[in-house]
Amino acid sequence: MITEQSDSSRKVNSIGFSVLQHTSNDPYCFVEFFEHRDAAAALAAMNGRKILGKEVKVNWATTPSSQKKDTSNHFHVFVGDLSPEITTDDIRAAFAPFGKISDARVVKDMTTGKSKGYGFVSFYNKLDAENAIVHMGGQWLGGRQIRTNWATRKPPAPKSVQDNSSKQLRFDEVVNQSSPQNCTVYCGGIQSGLTEHLMRQTFSPFGQIMEIRVFPEKGYSFVRFSSHESAAHAIVSVNGTTIEGHVVKCYWGKESPDMAKNVQPVILVNFPWCKWFFELSIFFLFFSLFLNS
Numbered sequence: 001m002i003t004e005q006s007d008s009s010r011k012v013n014s015i016g017f018s019v020l021q022h023t024s025n026d027p028y029c030f031v032e033f034f035e036h037r038d039a040a041a042a043l044a045a046m047n048g049r050k051i052l053g054k055e056v057k058v059n060w061a062t063t064p065s066s067q068k069k070d071t072s073n074h075f076h077v078f079v080g081d082l083s084p085e086i087t088t089d090d091i092r093a094a095f096a097p098f099g100k101i102s103d104a105r106v107v108k109d110m111t112t113g114k115s116k117g118y119g120f121v122s123f124y125n126k127l128d129a130e131n132a133i134v135h136m137g138g139q140w141l142g143g144r145q146i147r148t149n150w151a152t153r154k155p156p157a158p159k160s161v162q163d164n165s166s167k168q169l170r171f172d173e174v175v176n177q178s179s180p181q182n183c184t185v186y187c188g189g190i191q192s193g194l195t196e197h198l199m200r201q202t203f204s205p206f207g208q209i210m211e212i213r214v215f216p217e218k219g220y221s222f223v224r225f226s227s228h229e230s231a232a233h234a235i236v237s238v239n240g241t242t243i244e245g246h247v248v249k250c251y252w253g254k255e256s257p258d259m260a261k262n263v264q265p266v267i268l269v270n271f272p273w274c275k276w277f278f279e280l281s282i283f284f285l286f287f288s289l290f291l292n293s
Contacts, residue, residue, distance in 0.1 A: 030061055036113050060113075071103045071122045075129035076151035078205045078237075080118045082106060083142030088119070094141055095121045099128025109172070116171060118205075118233070120151050149205040169239055175232040177252060183210070183231045184253030185238075188220035193244035199223055202243060206234040219246075222253050 033039040039060075047058040079091055092104040106119040123129040129150075137148040187199065194216045203209060203223045207230025214221040225231040231252070239250035 040113060060110075074102045074122045074124055075126045077121045077123070077129050077132055078118065078147075078149045078151040079121060079136075080147040080149075080205045081144050082115060082117050082119060082146060083144045084115050084117070086115065086119075086142045090141065091119050091121060094139075095132050095136065098123070098132040098135070100124050110170075111172070116233070118237075147205055149201070169236045171232055171236050174235050174252075175229060178228075180228045182252055183225045183228050185223045185225070185231050185234050185250055186220065186253045187223060187238065187248055187250050189248040190221075190243055190246050191219045192246075194219060194221060196221075198244065202238060203234050206230050206237065224253075 031039075031042065033042065043058050043060070046056065048055060050056070077095070079095075082091070086106060088104055088106045091106060092101060095101060095104065100123065101121060102124050103122040104119070107116045108114060109116055121129075121132065123132065133148045133150065136146065138145050140146075185203070187203075190198075194214055196212050196214050199212050199214060199221050200209060203212075203225075206225070208226040209223060210226050211224040212221065223231075223234070225234065235250045235252070238248065241248060
């Protein structure tokens with residue numbers, strides 16, 4: 001049974017969720033569930049249904065940007081390799097011993113609501129953030145060892161271009177923009193201070209790096225990861241951030257024509273001498289088994 005309260009923003013308690021109603025002229029309310037899966041099921045079941053003869057629209061609620069805390073001058077730590085079950089509260093609790101935290105969040109996919117496997121923790125004090133990076137890297141959180149590093153933050157857009165700013169890159173879009181064999185990220189726009197060490201420091205939070213090629217005189221570099229997914233995460237997270245005072249652009253590196261060939265297994269019997277060697281090895285193997293029998 002649901003019972004209402006008389007204040008202007010009434011909170012109604014029930015089993016598994018609560019309802020936040022507004023008494024303004026806008027015909028809407030918010031339903032807050034304790035479990036994400038319950039909220040997802042309710043959204044799927046209720047969107048488009050008729051209540052009191054009217055079709056209702058149900059969607060995920062968003063927090064108004066005016067309510068977000070300004071942490072642009074704080075010190076931000078990237079936290080990677082998070083287990084799917086790790087929540088924002090979990091990483092906040094894990095990093096709390098290192099100092100006062102201004103913000104913490106696990107990044108989630110807007111469509112599925114599932115964790116993308118990484119998050120951010122912001123500290124008021126730089127020394128606290130440094131200690132967290134040093135001591136939490138490699139520690140177990142849930143079922144995985146996490147990775148920590150300084151986060152790269154996107155600079156605020158000038159007011160004159162805020163309304164026309166480009167769309168935020170999404171992982172599910174970027175990962176499908178190139179073939180699964182492509183693991184190379186192009187990073188350009190660094191007109192000064194470009195080094196291999198800088199690129200490794202910037203991109204290492206996103207996965208194992210296999211190769212880095214830098215072209216300081218041209219202001220760009222290529223970073224090759226061990227997996228396509230790691231490269232996609234790097235593109236989404238680093239594109240548009242500031243490195244050495246320059247706003248960088250990241251996208252997929254150009255695929256070479258023989259890239260597909262490089263990922264195919266080499267069949268030794270395609271070469272005459274390899275085939276001969278292979279057959280000779282089999283002969284001696286059976287011969288040795290015959291002598292030992």
